Amino acid sequence: MIRLARLVVLAATLAAPSVAGAGPRDMVVPAQVIYPGDRITESMLSDTPAPNGDLTGILVERGQLVGKVARRTLLPGKAIPAVAVEEPRAVSMGGLVQLVYQADGLTIVTNAQALQNGYVGQVVQVRNIESGIVVSGAIQADGTVLVNGG
Incomplete structure (x- = not known):
């Protein structure tokens, strides 16, 4: 009986999500090629499972991307580094x-x-x-x- 109780507790522990390793289950990636200067819209993005490991410096949520401008080419399915996007310019040099x-x-x-x-x-x-x-x-x-x- 004690073994059965331990087995149930072990199974529940394995099935429950880990708080220590909690992180985003999905991350946002380009659904198409996004070129430098393009303003990022909702339709340009898709969700993909986040890889295990360190996501420091990677943008994983739509709110971090929609409305921003790409600073470099962003490829479909690839993670988007924070340095690859910027706020849209209100004023351009020479304008x-x-x-x-x-x-x-x-x-x-x-x-x-x-x-x-x-x-x-x-x-x-x-x-x-x-x-x-x-x-x-x-x-x-x-x-x-x-x-x-x-």
């Missing part, structure tokens, strides 16, 4: 942007050329096209660059 200056209720809008790539919230340098003056401003969600007076 035209609207430069907005605000101070004391005064708003001035002019065109400028971005001198560096940037993401929403990042401070970048731009050159005012009319005056040639280089200023720094924060990239807004609408793609404008905001320079506060003061």
Whole structure:
């Protein structure tokens, strides 16, 4: 009777998932070739069983990928390293942007050329096209660059 009880406990232990080795059961991989500069969409991804071993630096969830931009070619069925994707750029070096200056209720809008790539919230340098003056401003969600007076 004691042996039967031990056998039942052993079987239950083997059938239960291990907490110490718990990890993602599935991971996300490209379903197709994703080229550098492509914005990753839900339809470009598929699920595959996660391999045993260290997944440090590997993106395994859709939320970590959808909406990001590939920095290099991503191959179908292959793990996606975190360094292979980035946030989409709001401003590209050499591109035209609207430069907005605000101070004391005064708003001035002019065109400028971005001198560096940037993401929403990042401070970048731009050159005012009319005056040639280089200023720094924060990239807004609408793609404008905001320079506060003061």
